Amino acid sequence: MAFDSDTLNTIYASTQGFCHRCRRKLAFSRFGLHDGRGAWDIDAVSPHPKVTALLPGCLRCVQKPTPRRLPKSAPVPVAGDDKPAARPETGGEPSAHEDEPIGDTALVGGAAGAVIGGLWGAVLGGLIAIGLQLWG
Secondary structure, rough: OOOOHHHHHHHHOOOOOOOOOOOEEHHHHHHHHEEEOOOOEEEEEEEEEEEEEEEEEEHHHHHOOOOOOOOOOOOOOOOOOOOOOOOOOOOOOOHHHOOOOHHHHHHHHHHHHHHHHHHHHHHHHHHHHHHHHHHO
């Protein structure tokens, strides 16, 4: 498809003369050339199924296939079998608080905080106890 100079200028100016993928500087006079510094071509990008945008791209980026992005709601494919990952061996005994439910830890911490600091102490004590169990 042939483009007139106004259309080429608009496409080139849409990214201020830089490749829309790698941000290399492009030379307007090098449009359509297949070698050299600043050579560029038009890359058709579809940000939406019903929209196609024409953007400038350097030859290195235009010739590479665009990576296909998964929608955010799509599950991520998992390579390998469906077995759960094995726990790494640490070489020692598992600590006692790993098997303890978080609710019990928060209850004990909240009770200790309530004795020391009333209602706010109970809230803070519960949060500190959960934090110590998870990261301690």
